[in-house]
Amino acid sequence: MATNNDANQPLGGTAIKPKGWDRSGWESFKYMLYDPDTGKVLTRTPMSWFKIITFYCIYYTLLAGFWLACLHVFFLTIPEDTPRWTLDESLIGSNPGVGMKPIMDDEHIDSSLYILNLGDTSTAPTNKEGEGTKNADIIRRMDLFMERYNNNTGLHECADNDDANKGNCIFNVDVLEDCAQPNYGFMPIDGKVKPCFFFKLNKIYNFNPEPIMAADLDQPEYEDMSAQLKDTIRASANPNSVYFDCFGRFPADIEAVSLKYFPSTQSIPLKYFPYTGGNYQSPLMALQVEVSDKHVGQMVHMECRAWYKGVVHNKKDKLGLTQFEIMLNPVPK
Incomplete structure (x- = not known):
């Protein structure tokens, strides 16, 4: 209930x-x-x-x-002003690649082929950055690169034996002689183009290369060095240098070109090393390439190697060398 x-x-x-x-x-x-x-x-x-x-x-x-x-x-x-790991302790290592100028335009940045037109006499670049494929565009990009050598802040005029200012020296572009002149050989003159290419060692902090002396040249590690460069080293008044050796990669390329170096010693004095940060003018060696008339229209394969004691040349990783190609297009008929 x-x-x-x-x-x-x-x-x-x-x-x-x-x-x-x-x-x-x-x-x-x-x-x-x-x-x-x-x-x-x-x-x-x-x-x-x-x-x-x-x-x-x-x-x-x-x-x-x-x-x-x-x-x-x-x-x-x-550290605030230096890398924590340098040289062999770092990922970069102590065997720099060879940098090359002028650079390619952005559209072809992954290419190493320089196409020059013998009939292209226009002196006006595509734009102020030289982002185009005209001969004048290559010249404009080179002009922009060379402007950095106008800034001498914190740098010194150095003699070859100036150890006090080593690595902080002004690079005098006059040593590049003909290749330091406007147009850098990329503009046709009398129907010929003799382009200049500029080479340097990529910057590695505190990298201080050791020179190759004449007495070292008979050692096995220098068997790939050209006889012409060996003669240049033996005759050099300043052996304390990094040397560059350029050549056609294949027999057809070797006979297609004649080469001229600026300076004629094919070298960069060691007074410009090591790189320790701050304002720095990378030292250059210039190569003027003349392609023979009968090889106009042919792709010419080139290779340039740096030489100093202990250098390692690796084509796969581009260590100690660089490779590029040149093609001259004939004047249209």
Whole structure:
């Protein structure tokens, strides 16, 4: 038999509406700010607010301390003005590649083929950056590169034996002679183009190459050096240099070109090394290439190698050398 309590018990499935369910508008907002029945402020009791604020204060303090400790260790172990790892300890190593100028235009940046047109006499580049395929575009890109040799800040005029300023010397472009003149041989003169290409060692911090002396030339590691360069080294008045040796890669290429070096010693004096940061003028050696008339329209494959003691030449990784191609297009008929 049902009792009075049973009669007052809600039936199963009947929803019990919480107190204040019908609040709305301003009244609901006031109860969200402060609920006098429970003492909640912004839906939390003061004790709940105290616990969560304390937790996050400790959490973010420890997180900030962790990152400050990491930054402190980072700045203590990494030098501010020099690389942390250099030469053989670094990923770059101590065997630089050979850099080459002028650079290609952006559209053909992955190519090493220089196409020159004997009939292209226009002196106006495609744009101010020389981003085009005209002869004048190559000249413009070379002009932009050579502008850096006008900034001598922090550099010195150095004699070959000036050890005090070693690595901080002004590079005098006059040693490049004919190749330092405007147009750099890329503009047709009397129906001929004799382009100049500029070579340098890629910068590696603190890299200080050792020279090859005449007495070393009979050693096996120099058997790939040309007889002409060996004679140049033996006759050199300043053997303390890095030398460059350029040649056609295949028999057909060798007979297609005649080469002329500037300076004639085919070298860069060691006074320009090592590179230690700051303003630096990379020393250059220039090669003037003349393609014979009967080989106009032929792709000529060239290779240039740097020579100093201990150099490694690797064609796959382009260590100690560079390769490029030249093609002269005839005048259209």
